[in-house]
Amino acid sequence: MDEEALNPLTSEEGNNGDQPMPDLPDQDLSSSDSDSDSDSDSGSEDGDDQAHQNLQLQTLEAELSANPGNYDTHVQYIKILRQMADIEKLRQAREAMNQLFPLTPSMWQDWAKDEASLSTGSDAFWAIEKLYERGVFEYLSISLWRDYLDFVKENDPSVRECSPAGISKARDLFERALTAAGLHVSEGNKLWEAYRSFEQAIFHTIDEKDNQAREKQIQRVRSLFHRQLSVPHVNMRSTLLDYKAWEVERGNILDAGSSDLDGISFQVASAYKKALEMYDGRDHLEEQICLQDMSDSERLQNFMNYLRFEQSSGDPARVQTLYERAITAFPISSYLWLDYTRYLDKTLKVGNVITNVYSRAVMNCPCVGELxxxxxxSLERGHASEKEIASVFEKSLLCTLTLDEYLDLYLTRVDGLRRRISCAVEAEHGLEYSLIRETFQNASDYLSAYLKNTDGLLRLHAYWARLELNLHKDQLAARGVWETLLKLCNLLCQLRVNLSVLVHKSEVIIHVSIPFFCIKWLTSLYFVSHPGLESSGFIFSFELVKGLAYVDFSDDAHLVAAVAKNKQMLLGKKLSIARSDPKHGKKEHARGAESNDSAEASNAPRARQGQQSTYNRGSDNVQLKGRNTFATPRNILALGRSTNKPTTEKQDDEKPKSNDEFRNMFLKG
Structure with a gap:
């Protein structure tokens, strides 16, 4: 049989009329001398064009050297090189661009055709086949798949010669194409028809005397017809007519000119009716996403409406195909990529499929930290190697992200290392805690200057200290992390600690004058630190601590902010914050009544005073009463004393204790 019959995809429809190198005109070596003048004129013009192209090329090369991430400059640079037919530079330019960005289907088609026009031999075939593989991976394109199938059929010797290995290879490629785009409502039928034509061509190569082989091949073609008739596509009725005509050729009695289902098996007719109903329900949605006179935002919204409809139908394969069509139309829409990946994470849960989508998502939208x-x-869930995960992490740090996104990346990286180190199986693969420490240190070195005095810096170091203590069992290292945080934030200058630490009934009350960020640091220090922590002369004793701290805020704004944090979680712990308002106790009330010269006259006002605590900010006349007066800072009021009582000589002599005196007091306790 002839090659045209064996390669049914070779047609004007699959060729698109593109020339491999359109700017390489054929040379007519038989031109006459009479055309020499016109040739010289055209040669002068060509020289001017060449000089202009060289100037453009130099300008674009300078722009790419200064800013390699400029997508449009890459496109223009490749266009100029293609016009100049500089194939070596063109290859390098395309590879350089694809290192940073995915190429469009048309760019892959141009690349493959250029290489095919200039290269021959088996080595060239494998190189071009790899180009097609890279192209169909990045975006869904029916025309690119058709070009790929045509190229393999025409240039692979085993396929061209119809050897068993070649036929098997072609069938596998067709099945891959159907898996990727067979559910494409408006264009998927082109792949089905190409597959059928290939199998019908194989039938004609079988010896007429080999009835068994011919019957087996007939069943293959029939099966393809049945599969296509069960999938909603455009021109379904035309496909039905083709099927009936083919059955008539096989000797089956059917009315080939009728579009009804007479003579067709019940199963095939039922599947066809269902597919036709599905197509009718999607026809208007297909029209909306294919309209030309609309804005990109309107078209994207139409895609989203279509996607929600498919999701409600509950067929993940159809949803995924439509997502692929949408991102081909809107490749840099971060909203679309995030929606797509979230759907896959929630629904599909197939490791390699999801990681492939994420790899393409970060190529199209590299500046989205969540991706x-x-x-x-997803790599961790798919049990990817440490080398692969580390490579993705390093690439992410090269992108332009927000500080919060960089912090999330570092913490995600640490989370993954912690989980795998804690897992006995993963631990056997050589992962060590030093990787976690190195990641924390890199994060601190890079982010500390930008996250100074923020919650993010606290989260980073609190997590670091907790892992040093709980995972690595190194108390000294955990202490060092907190000391590093102190130095980074200059807390020794900001705290303005009054060193009025009181011990009463196993409770430590700390009075400091600090912004709200620092009290959160003190709280987190209690959660993750260990007994006897000492830092730069400020002593904390946690042997008997209940977790009570009295804090004097520097202004009312920070006080309001602190009270608003009540019952919220901090590093996995619930905070309990209340404004100081100690109530009057019975013993204090009795003692106060006995010390007054006129108890009967003063009982009523004292009873009212016992229900409140007065603290006039900015005034020296501070009054705190009630059973909880032990929580009163030393520089405000002596323990258990009232400002209305006369100051004794012993009280006047009492002075705030130094750091060494406090240390000795704690050690004696």
Whole structure:
């Protein structure tokens, strides 16, 4: 049989009329001398064009050297090189661009055709086949798949010669194409028809005397017809007519000119009716996403409406195909990529499929931190190697992100290392805690200057200290992390600690004058630190601590902010914050009544005073009463004393204790 019959995809429809190198005109060596003048004129013009192209090329090369991430400059640079037919530079330019960005389907088609026009031999075939593989991976394109199938059929010797290995290879490629785009409502039928034509061509190569082989091949073609008739596509009725005509050729009695289902098996007719109903329900949605006279935002919204409809139908394969169509139309829409990946994480849960989508998502939207974070998590769920995860993490740090996104990346990386180190199986693969410490240190070195006195810096170091203490069992290292945080934030200058630490009934009350960030640091220090922590002369004793701290805020704004944090979680712990308002106790009330010269006259006002605590900010006349007066800072009021009582000589002589005196007091306790 002839090659045209064996390669049914070779047609004007699959060729698109593109020339491999359109700017390499054929040379007519038989031109006459009479055309020499016109040739010289055209040669002068060509020289001017060449000089202009060289100037453009130099300008674009300078722009790419200064800013390699400029997508449009890459496109223009490749366009100029293609016009100049500089194939070596063109290859390098395309590879350089693809290192940073995915190429469009048309760019892959141009690349493959250029290489095919200039290269021959088996080595060239394998190189071009790899180009097609890279192209169909990045975006869903029916025309690119058709070009790929045509190229393999025409240039692979085993396929061209119809050897068993070649036929098997072609069938596998067709099945891959159907898996990727067979559910494409408006164009998927082109792949089905190409597959059928290939199998019908194989039938004609079988010896007429080999009835068994011919019957087996007939069943293959029939099966393809049945599969296509069960999938909603455009021109379904035309496909039905083709099927009936083919059956008539096989000797089956059917009315080939009728579009009804007479003579067709019940199963095939039932599947066809269902597919036709599905297509009718999607026809208007297909029209909306294919309209040309609309804005990109309107078209994207139409895609989202279509996606929600498919999701409600409950067929993940159809949803995924439509997502692929949408991102081909809107490749840099971060909203669309995030929606797509979240759907896959929730519904599909197939490791390699999801990681492939994430790898393409970060190529199209590299400046979206959430995509990088979820990419690393998907690799971990898929049991990817440490080398692969580390590579993705390093690439993410090269992108332009927000500080919060960088912090999330570092913490996600640490989370993954912690989980795998804690897992006995993963621990056998050589992961060590030093990787966690190195990641924390790199994060601190890079982010500390930008996150100074923020919750983010606290989260980072609190997590670091907790892992040093609980995972690595190194108390000294945990202490060192907190000391590093102190130095980074200059807390020794900001705390303005009054050193009025009181011990009463196993409770430590700390009075400091600090912003709200610092009281959160003190709280987290209590949660993750260990007994006897000492830092730069400020002593904390946690042997008997209940977790009570009295804090004097520097202004009312920080006080309001602190009270608003009541019952919220901090590093996994619930905070309990209340404004100081101690109530009057019975013993204090009795003692106060006995010390007054006129108890009967003063009982009523004292009873009212016992229900409140007065603290006039900015005034020296501070009054705190009640059973909880032990929580009163030393510089405000002596323990258990009232400002209305006369000051004794012993009280006047009492002075705030130094750091050494407090240390000795704690050690004696």
């Amino acid at each position: 990088w974070v979820q990419y690393m998590l």
